[in-house]
Amino acid sequence: MSAPRPLTVVALTRTSSIGPSTxxxxxxxxxxxxxxxxxxxxxxxxxxxxxxxxxxxxxLARTLAKAGYSVARLGAxxxxxxxxxxxxxxxxxxxxxxxxxxxxxVEQMLWPRAKPTxxxxxxxxxxTFAHGRKLAALCARADLVIVGNRFLREFAAxxxxxxxxxxxxxxxxxxxxxxxxxxxxxxxPDTGPxxxxxxxxxxxxxxLRELAAPLAGLSRAVELRVVSSGLPEVDPAWDxxxxxxxxxxxxxxxxxxAQCDVxxxxxxxxxxxxxxxxxxILQYMAAGVPVVASxxxxxxxxxxxxxxxxLAATPAGWSAxxxxxxxxxxxxxxxxxxxxxxxxxxxxxxxxxxxVANAYRCATRPADPGRHTGSADxxxxxxxxx
Numbered sequence: 542m543s544a545p546r547p548l549t550v551v552a553l554t555r556t557s558s559i560g561p562s563t564x565x566x567x568x569x570x571x572x573x574x575x576x577x578x579x580x581x582x583x584x585x586x587x588x589x590x591x592x593x594x595x596x597x598x599x600x601l602a603r604t605l606a607k608a609g610y611s612v613a614r615l616g617a618x619x620x621x622x623x624x625x626x627x628x629x630x631x632x633x634x635x636x637x638x639x640x641x642x643x644x645x646x647v648e649q650m651l652w653p654r655a656k657p658t659x660x661x662x663x664x665x666x667x668x669t670f671a672h673g674r675k676l677a678a679l680c681a682r683a684d685l686v687i688v689g690n691r692f693l694r695e696f697a698a699x700x701x702x703x704x705x706x707x708x709x710x711x712x713x714x715x716x717x718x719x720x721x722x723x724x725x726x727x728x729x730p731d732t733g734p735x736x737x738x739x740x741x742x743x744x745x746x747x748x749l750r751e752l753a754a755p756l757a758g759l760s761r762a763v764e765l766r767v768v769s770s771g772l773p774e775v776d777p778a779w780d781x782x783x784x785x786x787x788x789x790x791x792x793x794x795x796x797x798x799a800q801c802d803v804x805x806x807x808x809x810x811x812x813x814x815x816x817x818x819x820x821x822i823l824q825y826m827a828a829g830v831p832v833v834a835s836x837x838x839x840x841x842x843x844x845x846x847x848x849x850x851x852l853a854a855t856p857a858g859w860s861a862x863x864x865x866x867x868x869x870x871x872x873x874x875x876x877x878x879x880x881x882x883x884x885x886x887x888x889x890x891x892x893x894x895x896x897v898a899n900a901y902r903c904a905t906r907p908a909d910p911g912r913h914t915g916s917a918d919x920x921x922x923x924x925x926x927x
Contacts, residue, residue: 547575547578548578548579548632548905549579549580549628550582550632550633552582552583553584553618553635553636554568554585554636555587555641556585556587556591557583559588559589561820562637563583565710566636567634567661569890574894579902581634586621587610590610591607594610596770596771611641611642614640615643619651625653625656626655632905633657633658634658634660634901635658636661637662637666638666639651639652649679657685658683658684659687660680660701661686661687661688662687663688663689663690663816664818665692677696677700680700681700686704687705687897689709689839690708694706703903705899705900705903707893709818709820709823711827712890713885716795716827719828719829720828720829723798734761735866735867736764736766736803737756737765737766737802737803738800738805738825739767739821740767740768740769740798740821743769743770748808749807750778751809751859752765753778753781755860756863758860759860759864759867761868763782765782767786768789769789770789787800794824795827798828801825802830802867802873803863804830804832804833805833805834806819806833806835806840807853808834808835809835810835810837816838817837817840819834822834822840825880826850827884830877831872832844832850832876833851833852833859833863833866835852835853836852849879849883851876
């Protein structure tokens with residue numbers, strides 16, 4: 542008997558694998574999905590050029606370059622959509638939207654409606670200018686919507702037929718060597734400065750500003766290691782803190798995190814940050830690095846204060862967390878190991894791949910004609926999780 546034909550998916554992604562969302566929510570699952578009989582082909586909208594433009598310091602030049610690049614990519618995206626429509630794919634996945642600057646009616650005209658479709662997003666893009674109605678319309682148009690957390694589900698459920706909450710996950714095998722490096726670092730005499738690590742895109746560096754005073758006031762020497770494409774503009778707020786830039790790469794990010802004593806994810810509490818999916822926290826935990834995070838959105842679901850990390854909501858809270866971790870290597874070890882176990886139990890790539898495979902299969906099943914298509918189908922959705 543011949544093997545059944547695999548389910549084929551054309552993924553119209555927002556970026557190439559250089560983009561964190563595309564890399565962790567779609568690209569990283571391809572091999573595991575193939576083993577489950579699902580083949581995914583990605584067709585990105587924006588590539589490395591887009592991220593290079595975002596790094597430009599001159600605002601006018603950056604805006605003009607973004608506009609020119611976007612116009613060029615619009616033609617490519619139309620061709621990708623037409624190709625997906627004409628293909629023999631079983632399912633079309635759209636990450637966030639087909640094109641970020643198209644009005645709603647044009648996006649709906651382009652939508653590959655002749656095939657089952659999945660809409661995937663892991664940021665609260667519906668809060669940005671002109672995107673609320675558009676994303677609601679796309680949620681209603683898709684056969685199934687995948688979101689990264691419960692806050693995003695609240696929005697999608699108002700108009701989507703089915704909503705699946707699938708948390709971001711990490712491939713623990715990529716962090717095994719980093720975990721051993723972190724353990725070895727903790728086993729050596731604790732004489733150097735406390736290394737506080739942060740990983741992310743450079744234009745999000747502003748989130749770290751609230752840590753400048755707590756870090757500068759530590760009784761122990763400290764350095765803030767920024768794993769990114771670069772450091773931001775000079776800011777007097779950082780005068781009392783040693784900033785160390787470590788270049789980011791997909792191959793080297795885990796090893797860079799292993800050189801840190803603490804990993805941080807500070808966030809203000811607002812609707813945009815409540816839509817974030819805490820990838821940084823999962824990366825730190827996977828490498829065995831103890832975490833301190835703001836108790837905002839998913840952060841407060843993942844980090845259980847004093848058990849697998851620390852939560853800090855005020856400058857005094859951040860100072861207390863840093864002082865405790867700086868003074869107590871055993872605390873750093875205990876929290877780091879507990880964080881690793883949390884990822885193993887709840888946020889492994891294997892578990893995520895199984896949920897994604899289930900969502901893709903659900904999207905290709907015939908719709909129930911008696912189901913109201915204007916609201917979320919909670920019967921088909923897995924239990925909400927962080």
